Amino acid sequence: APIGPPDLSTCTAPRPPLPNCCLRVPSSRPSAFAINSSTPLRTRRALQNVLQDARYLARLNAAYARLRRLEREAPNDPRGLEQQRLLHCAFCERPFVYGRQYNMHGNWFFAPWHRMLLYYHERILAWATGDVSFALPFWNWDSDAAAQKALPSPYANTTSALYTARRSAAAAIQAYIQNEITRDALFGAIGSLTRLDDVIGTATAAGNLEGTGHNAVHIGVGRDMADLAWAGYDPVFYAHHANVDRMWSVWRQLRGRGDPTSADFRNSRFAFYDENGNAKIIAVSDVLDHRTSLRYVYENVPNSWTTARR
Template sequence: MKALPADDPRNFVQQANVHCVHCDSIPDNYIQVHQNWFFFPWHRWYLYFNERILGKLTGDDSFALPFWNWDSLGGMMLPSIYADPTSPLYDKLRDAKHQPPFLVDFDYNGTDPNFTAAQQIDHNLKIMYRQFFCNGKTPMLFLGSAYRGGDQTNPGGGSVENMPHNNVHTWTGDRTHPNFEDMGTFYAAGRDPIVFAHHANIDRMWSLWKKLTRKHRDFNDSDWLKTSFLFHDENADLVRVTVKDCLKTQWLGYTYQDVKIPWLEARPTPKLAKAKNAASRSLKPTAEAQFPVTLESPVSATLKRPKVGRSRKEKEEEEEVLIVEGIEFERDHFIKFDVIVNATESDGITPGDSEFAGSFVNTPHQHRHRKEENKVKTRLCLGITDLLEDIGGEDDDGVLVTIVPKAGIGKVSVGGLRIDFSK
């Protein structure tokens, strides 16, 4: 294949820069495509045009990007073709300790856990179940929060974007580099060819989400549907595309291979006996958090629920959502904290336990910013209807919420907690 000029928008570096530009909202006329409801449609179009460009340049009209099925038992490691130093898909800026057959960690916090392979697989599968069927029940929970003209960036990402998407990025990047390049920081992620295989699986998640249950549906909001993006196509022509035109992969001429989905039945299970959960709810934390609070150590707070004893119909119509709001940090830090319900850090809660509500994860951006642009303020939304049922707390007046910092300790603050409902 003939090398392209440096200014050709189809060459590898320019394609990597497309992602870099849209992950930082700089210059101001570009749309931020992370931590909001544009995450899935923008990345789908990004993959689509990259695939078309590669097909054109190789002369293969049938060319298709592969997807890295890290959610399958056989795919939970770096694919061998990407780990082969003689392959053009190889990138030396990857974590040397995470080469095959080392298993990917969907809960990665910068250090490797002392799990057996069976334990790691179990945690990964239960995280997938939770992000789909507990934390992803509504369009807002799965796709991300609304981001309209004039809004501040980063209103809040969807469940799968937050975890495992962000964790796989950081897990793949090289921890010996200050910014976890390439995959571990958004400005450089596009320089690693595996970013396209990673995001092809993320794109597959969007398709699966709508396929697995009729309740999972896209937004019908015109602000979302009519939003447009600019891309260069396979002929290097600038074209404008919209969200509404990419809602089905079939419209773009592709579908995903059917593979086994081992996490469909991997519902998390309670770690604590219901009697102990009841005791946790009857006690005040030793130190009730005073918000806003900097996460230098675990913090706990009791939270009153706005509605108790909901019927099955009410639960199906509206998901009870725990919102961690006013999350503030500098965007160039790797941030991770866990949220657990009716348990404390000393209970040893893991992602495989029902008491584990979810995590907030920030993949660093590490780009040049003005000081006022470097600060991020966002939120985390976690569905807790199933969680409360599993731990026997659906009829309780309140919950005990504990936030456990895992990465970026002391570099992130939380403004408050509340419970709301999402349709």
């Protein structure tokens, strides 16, 4: 049967020393997701292509600065960075605190649930910058270029709100990712596959979209990123997941590969907070076509992993 939606106001804190991922938000009556046609169509761009765009980078930085400030000044506001971290933690880290074993890793909810998380996170960033057309950037680590295997420079700038000291050393990050995420590995594990189950997973097993590339970046960046309870506290988490989400989108368009038809998948529902701090319920079927329903697209970049080397 489809699962959800979780009730975000009934969190059961686990016994220490297990991490307490309960959100500190005040309870609010959730409403259902609806397509907002007044939201402009946004384009998520590759980080290597925004490096000269000082205005965009200033906004990205200001958005995270605001989420960090909110965390200090209004700790119960679901839009603060700590609450954003907890939202990921609560559904991705044991123990499961919202009544049942919600786990958004290791099964077919990985791709759509993280898409939902990113969508609401992006709306919150847009609110924080005052720019309704603001879009997340993506970390294009699947690129053949060695430079894209490094932590993107805006996140490495120690004076930026995108920075955290809780990461591995820069050289180690790049070396790890370069070694793990090769074109051949991505082609073999994702680009060459035609079975949906193998790429996005089943009700009980992870797909390669999660296992190949995604996991390596978490481990390579290290510290917060390598710990599901803390990953959402590193701003690069969101740029990393935008790339996973983009690869799903690219793969889905290849030779007309579709989506799971199972109602258990499509009708499962999850809960998030929107840019006004209101609770929202959203179904998997709401997010399968991101352009129509969520109103964003990805900038085109070369996807060499979709074809065999000639």
